[in-house]
Amino acid sequence: MIAWVLPGVYAxxxxxxxxxxxxxxxxxxxxxxxxxxGTGSGxxxxxxxxxxxxxxxxxxxxxxxxxxxxNAWLTRQPVRIRRGNLFGPVRDRTYDVVLANPPYVPAPxxxxxPRGRARAWDAxxxxxxxxxxxxxxxxxxxxxxxxxxxxxxALSDPERTLELLRATDLKASVVRRRRIAFGPVLRSRQDxxxxxxxxxxxxxxxxxxxxxxxxxx
Numbered sequence: 001m002i003a004w005v006l007p008g009v010y011a012x013x014x015x016x017x018x019x020x021x022x023x024x025x026x027x028x029x030x031x032x033x034x035x036x037x038g039t040g041s042g043x044x045x046x047x048x049x050x051x052x053x054x055x056x057x058x059x060x061x062x063x064x065x066x067x068x069x070x071n072a073w074l075t076r077q078p079v080r081i082r083r084g085n086l087f088g089p090v091r092d093r094t095y096d097v098v099l100a101n102p103p104y105v106p107a108p109x110x111x112x113x114p115r116g117r118a119r120a121w122d123a124x125x126x127x128x129x130x131x132x133x134x135x136x137x138x139x140x141x142x143x144x145x146x147x148x149x150x151x152x153x154a155l156s157d158p159e160r161t162l163e164l165l166r167a168t169d170l171k172a173s174v175v176r177r178r179r180i181a182f183g184p185v186l187r188s189r190q191d192x193x194x195x196x197x198x199x200x201x202x203x204x205x206x207x208x209x210x211x212x213x214x215x216x217x
Contacts, residue, residue: 042068127156
């Protein structure tokens, strides 16, 4: 359980729990190397560390890094936490499991980079500001047999995610789906999403998907 989250840091929500559920089904053995990219509060990194994995967590936000470090200290879990942009701080390493819960909410203000709290969820007009980069580069971080577990909204085009991952020779599929009530951000931009064809008029829930991509031996 996460004990502490600084203001402006993404607190664990339904997408965090959905990814954690899928992680629990992975045969994670003590000593396996796990990377949690965009760690936020550190919830997923700590879930892996509790199973004996050697965990590295990365986030671009200073507040997130402080939050994750404090939660690791409070729970006495040996998580290595680095500040940096996506895979930048760990380019020289490979992992058995890579976890990613990146920003994925389509945003009207596509001409400027998200700022403040919005960095935790806004991801350009198509929701893929970071997703495309993760899909292109994840294979370079995976050991043979390694797995990427990635959660995002169906609003952000899961088929494109699968296409990009498969283009890097990863075996990718959707392994979990869940429909949830709109949160405050989606409620505030429903009209814009409908005008741009991202939501149907009758849609009143968001679908989350978890994609599993494996580097085949």
